[in-house]
Amino acid sequence: MAEAQQDAQARKLAAAEEKLNEALQLARTFPTDDRRLVKTLHQLASVYHSEGKDALAEPLLKEELAINQRTYGPVELHVAASLDALAGVSSSQGKYVEAETLYRKALEVKEQLLSANHPSVIRTEESLAGVEAEAGKYPEAEQLYQQAIQSETQLFGPVHPGLAVPVDDLAALETEEGKYEAAESLYEKALKIREQVYGPDHPRVADSLENLAELYMKEGRYGHAEPLLERALAIREKSLGGNQPTVAATLSSLALLYGDEGKYSQADAAARQALEIRRKLLPADDPALAESLNNLAFICTKMGQDAQAEPLYKQSLEITEKQNGKDSPLFAATLNNLGLVYVRQGKDEQAQALFDEALKTLRATLGPDRPEVATTLTNLAESEVHEHQEARAEQLLGQALKIDIAALGSQHPAVATDYHNLANLYAKEGKDAQARQLYKQALAIQEKTLGPKHEDTVATLRDYAALEHKDTAHH
Numbered sequence: 229m230a231e232a233q234q235d236a237q238a239r240k241l242a243a244a245e246e247k248l249n250e251a252l253q254l255a256r257t258f259p260t261d262d263r264r265l266v267k268t269l270h271q272l273a274s275v276y277h278s279e280g281k282d283a284l285a286e287p288l289l290k291e292e293l294a295i296n297q298r299t300y301g302p303v304e305l306h307v308a309a310s311l312d313a314l315a316g317v318s319s320s321q322g323k324y325v326e327a328e329t330l331y332r333k334a335l336e337v338k339e340q341l342l343s344a345n346h347p348s349v350i351r352t353e354e355s356l357a358g359v360e361a362e363a364g365k366y367p368e369a370e371q372l373y374q375q376a377i378q379s380e381t382q383l384f385g386p387v388h389p390g391l392a393v394p395v396d397d398l399a400a401l402e403t404e405e406g407k408y409e410a411a412e413s414l415y416e417k418a419l420k421i422r423e424q425v426y427g428p429d430h431p432r433v434a435d436s437l438e439n440l441a442e443l444y445m446k447e448g449r450y451g452h453a454e455p456l457l458e459r460a461l462a463i464r465e466k467s468l469g470g471n472q473p474t475v476a477a478t479l480s481s482l483a484l485l486y487g488d489e490g491k492y493s494q495a496d497a498a499a500r501q502a503l504e505i506r507r508k509l510l511p512a513d514d515p516a517l518a519e520s521l522n523n524l525a526f527i528c529t530k531m532g533q534d535a536q537a538e539p540l541y542k543q544s545l546e547i548t549e550k551q552n553g554k555d556s557p558l559f560a561a562t563l564n565n566l567g568l569v570y571v572r573q574g575k576d577e578q579a580q581a582l583f584d585e586a587l588k589t590l591r592a593t594l595g596p597d598r599p600e601v602a603t604t605l606t607n608l609a610e611s612e613v614h615e616h617q618e619a620r621a622e623q624l625l626g627q628a629l630k631i632d633i634a635a636l637g638s639q640h641p642a643v644a645t646d647y648h649n650l651a652n653l654y655a656k657e658g659k660d661a662q663a664r665q666l667y668k669q670a671l672a673i674q675e676k677t678l679g680p681k682h683e684d685t686v687a688t689l690r691d692y693a694a695l696e697h698k699d700t701a702h703h
Contacts, residue, residue, distance in 0.1 A: 241279050248272040280515040280551040282317045289314040308337040322557050322593040324363040331356040345379045373398040389425050392418040406640035415440040434460040448682030450489045457482045476505040487530045499524040518547040534569045541566040560586040576614045583608040602628035625650045644673035648688045655695050667692035
């Protein structure tokens with residue numbers, strides 16, 4: 229058991245898994261209430277979770293929970309810990325309804341036994357907030373994060389490393405809702421806390437720098453994001469060395485940023501370096517490898533190299549299917565990416581099959597009213613346009629718009645993109661008055677939320693100008 233723990237801490241997960249499976253076989257010969265069995269179940273489930281093998285972790289944690297409930301009764305901290313662990317595994321599999329129920333049960337137990345400001349209560353509130361956010365229940369999630377922040381501040385004061393976590397999480401939620409100014413303020417607060425607590429060159433500071441950089445990337449403020457990511461990379465390389473998973477993660481973010489900036493040679497180099505590090509350090513089926521393959525494929529598409537992107541996306545799909553199954557949101561996201569490659573290659577039937585599969589998965593796992601569903605509907609509409617099925621495309625884009633407005637609010641950049649897409653379709657169909665109105669609506673949102681220089685704003689202006697030029701030419 230001790231050797232397995234050491235292997236797990238050293239990220240030698242395959243070795244830890246093998247040793248813990250042997251330990252579990254031995255532990256099953258003990259009485260069912262023997263704590264060694266419960267401990268082994270929990271440790272093996274934790275290793276499976278770290279490996280992304282949540283389907284294997286889940287039955288072990290259910291067994292652990294049942295033993296703890298029999299041993300201690302329903303209201304006990306060991307039971308709450310089991311509920312927390314099982315909820316985390318459910319959440320990782322996209323089972324947000326189950327995860328929410330489990331976290332609420334854990335919270336109920338803890339609130340009966342501990343004070344409202346106890347760190348364990350706060351942690352479960354934060355985890356529950358994360359599940360609510362994933363399920364699109366933004367008001368509920370925001371309330372829980374605010375509650376956690378208030379409790380952390382009362383317990384530890386305004387400058388404590390634990391406080392930075394819910395502040396970061398709330399910032400991510402505000403970002404998801406398109407409330408970029410509020411998100412920026414929160415990310416800056418978390419960064420200041422970490423710099424004061426750890427100093428300017430700590431890996432935790434690099435975490436905050438990356439969070440703020442990703443926000444700037446969403447806003448199209450690439451010049452603001454680049455120095456933050458480059459500083460984060462320098463911190464990680466200095467403190468951890470070059471061949472570390474976190475270094476690869478920062479390189480992945482830099483690759484995407486360079487791609488957005490049109491610095492394709494730098495993007496390609498950073499993406500390949502990240503992939504090389506992960507291939508050296510991680511098993512061949514690690515989910516992080518799938519992410520790197522996805523990112524490199526995305527850079528290839530930016531460079532117009534769809535033929536190179538296709539096999540990379542397929543490799544990513546193989547890993548994701550093995551680790552998460554075909555019924556996972558991550559698998560559906562990669563199907564979407566590969567589908568777009570097929571659209572550009574004129575393989576519209578293959579593209580539509582992938583989009584249909586992604587749509588079915590996302591509706592089943594996340595629900596029918598999520599932005600991810602809207603994105604897939606938009607992709608499907610693009611393939612329908614290629615097939616000259618404009619009426620069907622219009623219907624799909626209308627559905628996507630309705631979902632995004634309900635889920636994200638009427639002033640979210642994603643809604644502006646929906647207006648832009650519909651406007652382009654109307655312009656193609658000769659419905660110029662309707663197109664003109666939608667271009668104006670898109671621009672009003674984009675200029676307010678993204679600014680006049682963002683690539684999305686510029687693209688909408690270009691297409692709107694083309695429509696006006698066409699009308700002028702006809703007159």
